[in-house]
Amino acid sequence: MSGNEQETANYSSSPSRGRRWKTSERVFNVFNITLMILLCIIFIYPYVNQLAVSLNDSNDTALGGITVYPRVITFENYNMVFSNSMFTSALFVSVVRVIVGCLSGLFVTYSAAYALSKQSLPGRAFFTTVLLIPMFVSGGMIPTFILYRMMGLMNKFPVYILPYLFGFYNMIIIRTFLRTIPESLEESAMLDGANSVDIMFRIYVPLSMPVIATIALWMAVFHWNDWTSTLLYVQSKSLHTLQFMMYRLLKESEVMMQIAADRARQGLASGEDVPKITPESLKAATLMVSTIPIVVVYPFLQKYFVKGIMIGAIKE
Amino acid sequence: MSATPSKYMNRRKLMIRIRQHALYYVLIGFALVWTLVFQFLPMAGIVMAFQDFDIIKGFRGSPWVGFKHFIEMFRIDPLRRAIVNTIYYSVLKLFFAFPLTIIFALLLNELTNMTFKRIVQTVSYLPYFLSWIAVVSLFYSFFELYGPLNDLRLRLFGPDTPRVNILMEPRYFTGIMFWSHVYKEIGWGTIIYLAAISGIDGQLYEAAVVDGCGRFRLVLHITLPGIMPTIVILFIMQAGGLLNANFEQIIGLQNLYTRESSEVINTIVYRYGLQQGKFSLATAFGLTQGVVSFIIMFVVNRISKSLSGVGVW
Numbered sequence: 001m002s003g004n005e006q007e008t009a010n011y012s013s014s015p016s017r018g019r020r021w022k023t024s025e026r027v028f029n030v031f032n033i034t035l036m037i038l039l040c041i042i043f044i045y046p047y048v049n050q051l052a053v054s055l056n057d058s059n060d061t062a063l064g065g066i067t068v069y070p071r072v073i074t075f076e077n078y079n080m081v082f083s084n085s086m087f088t089s090a091l092f093v094s095v096v097r098v099i100v101g102c103l104s105g106l107f108v109t110y111s112a113a114y115a116l117s118k119q120s121l122p123g124r125a126f127f128t129t130v131l132l133i134p135m136f137v138s139g140g141m142i143p144t145f146i147l148y149r150m151m152g153l154m155n156k157f158p159v160y161i162l163p164y165l166f167g168f169y170n171m172i173i174i175r176t177f178l179r180t181i182p183e184s185l186e187e188s189a190m191l192d193g194a195n196s197v198d199i200m201f202r203i204y205v206p207l208s209m210p211v212i213a214t215i216a217l218w219m220a221v222f223h224w225n226d227w228t229s230t231l232l233y234v235q236s237k238s239l240h241t242l243q244f245m246m247y248r249l250l251k252e253s254e255v256m257m258q259i260a261a262d263r264a265r266q267g268l269a270s271g272e273d274v275p276k277i278t279p280e281s282l283k284a285a286t287l288m289v290s291t292i293p294i295v296v297v298y299p300f301l302q303k304y305f306v307k308g309i310m311i312g313a314i315k316e
Numbered sequence: 317m318s319a320t321p322s323k324y325m326n327r328r329k330l331m332i333r334i335r336q337h338a339l340y341y342v343l344i345g346f347a348l349v350w351t352l353v354f355q356f357l358p359m360a361g362i363v364m365a366f367q368d369f370d371i372i373k374g375f376r377g378s379p380w381v382g383f384k385h386f387i388e389m390f391r392i393d394p395l396r397r398a399i400v401n402t403i404y405y406s407v408l409k410l411f412f413a414f415p416l417t418i419i420f421a422l423l424l425n426e427l428t429n430m431t432f433k434r435i436v437q438t439v440s441y442l443p444y445f446l447s448w449i450a451v452v453s454l455f456y457s458f459f460e461l462y463g464p465l466n467d468l469r470l471r472l473f474g475p476d477t478p479r480v481n482i483l484m485e486p487r488y489f490t491g492i493m494f495w496s497h498v499y500k501e502i503g504w505g506t507i508i509y510l511a512a513i514s515g516i517d518g519q520l521y522e523a524a525v526v527d528g529c530g531r532f533r534l535v536l537h538i539t540l541p542g543i544m545p546t547i548v549i550l551f552i553m554q555a556g557g558l559l560n561a562n563f564e565q566i567i568g569l570q571n572l573y574t575r576e577s578s579e580v581i582n583t584i585v586y587r588y589g590l591q592q593g594k595f596s597l598a599t600a601f602g603l604t605q606g607v608v609s610f611i612i613m614f615v616v617n618r619i620s621k622s623l624s625g626v627g628v629w
Binding site: 022024025028029032033035036039040042043044045046047049050053062064065066067107108109111112114115116118120121122123127130131133134136137138139140141142143144145146147149150162163165166171195196197200221224225226227228231232243244246247249250251280283284287290291294295298299302306 | 330333334337339340341342343344346347348350351354355356357358359360361362364369371374420423424426427428432435436438439440441442443445446447448449450452453454455456457458460462464467499503507530531532563564567568571582585586589590595598599602603605606610
């Protein structure tokens with residue numbers, strides 16, 4: 001499934017030719033493996049525990065003692081999340097943000113990388129410097145806030161997209177990749193009368209799918225996981241994201257009361273007794289809904305993620 | 317004598333080249349305009365640190381007050397405390413979390429079963445892919461009054477053990493901050509070291525084995541020196557963030573009980589600026605933090621360059 005390139009030369013970890021492990025080395029091996037298993041448990045336990053809680057009956061959870069499996073299995077907690085309009089709206093905003101944010105971000109970043117990968121472009125060094133400066137100095141939180149306010153971005157969906165259209169680091173990774181594509185391809189296309197934008201979309205974009213996939217994954221994870229833009233720039237509840245719902249569940253007890261009221265109203269409308277959901281179970285279900293898309297996918301795509309940081313690390 | 321015509325020729329050639337590249341300028345134009353608007357304009361907005369900025373009057377209408385806010389900010393007790401906290405947290409991360417990552421990478425490298433190693437790595441990446449608020453949520457559930465940790469304590473020390481609400485106690489905040497940082501970053505942080513280790517020349521190890529080095533001395537004399545440049549560069553980059561606490565982490569972990577004692581510069585800027593509307597004062601904090609950070613980065617880089625020849629630039 002996953003391939004890491006780091007395991008090629010591993011001289012220090014195998015006993016050299018013809019020699020057996022020394023006793024001290026064998027003791028170390030046992031110690032090391034035990035430690036690693038222990039660490040794995042620590043890494044994964046809190047998450048599996050929440051998975052169990054999210055699948056467990058809410059009243060039963062309140063008794064305590066849930067470990068890694070649900071005692072009384074129920075999907076009521078998820079049902080709750082997916083039937084509440086606050087959560088469905090947040091899920092919708094999150095998904096739209098990821099799609100729009102990735103596509104627009106890829107376009108702007110890729111275009112810049114493509115132009116800057118041309119050695120013959122006059123002013124290339126100057127443009128690179130201009131784009132690089134923000135890596136070292138920035139206006140800071142308050143001036144940025146005031147600017148967004150003056151631009152009318154507050155409480156608008158574009159505040160999730162526009163500030164993240166370009167990333168210098170991503171641009172460098174794409175540019176590095178583009179330089180490995182032979183220029184003769186472009187020259188022959190030029191002779192056929194294609195212009196540079198045609199060439200970019202018809203020749204370079206299809207050839208650079210591996211790097212585009214890498215950057216797209218990074219952007220998707222960023223957009224999906226970001227919650228501070230909501231904290232800083234968005235009050236309107238209809239624009240809250242799934243990650244921000246988690247923040248609200250942690251910080252505002254009133255959210256729970258509102259949800260309880262909503263449910264009671266639903267119960268009155270349908271004439272049934274709606275089961276009560278405790279904050280613990282609701283939190284666990286929200287956590288799962290907002291993390292599972294990434295948790296399920298990353299083990300299979302980790303080589304793309306790893307590749308991203310490797311290219312960047314070598315280049316800079 | 318012939319300088320003028322050739323200069324003229326050069327300029328003409330340049331104009332032709334620029335015209336040939338017209339579409340490329342359009343392509344890079346998006347990123348340039350974006351950088352000007354979203355990065356350079358906020359930098360210009362820093363002038364408000366020297367004003368009594370009023371959001372209705374704007375930059376032109378607000379009165380200029382010179383260094384008033386810079387003098388005032390050192391009289392504010394919460395800020396002084398935030399500076400101390402920020403440095404304290406960063407030093408903990410730099411001198412304890414940073415070496416832990418290296419140790420974890422070295423131990424991973426000693427695993428001989430590649431499948432097992434890959435599983436451990438994959439599992440250790442998990443927290444990295446969660447958002448900070450998700451990690452905070454995990455920690456809250458884990459340390460809750462009726463969460464797994466308290467359950468475990470009761471099982472270990474008997475049912476009479478009082479349950480402790482760890483996350484509501486200010487004195488535990490630093491520990492929670494530190495370990496949540498380690499939990500989230502340590503696995504992912506090893507990638508760069510493992511890559512550096514795989515880049516070490518295998519002949520070095522062979523030669524050392526011939527000279528009678530055991531496994532532990534190989535790590536000490538070959539592996540560690542081999543990744544030293546990587547360690548130094550990462551250390552410099554982290555040291556540059558001495559005044560930069562993780563806003564997402566701290567604001568997520570804080571609650572009514574722990575907030576006051578755990579404020580850092582970033583969160584103070586947020587509270588004074590965005591929650592209380594003291595824009596100019598908060599900008600003055602932020603600007604001072606930025607300038608000092610830049611100086612620290614510069615100095616650490618200099619020192620490292622003169623000591624070891626390794627620097628970020």
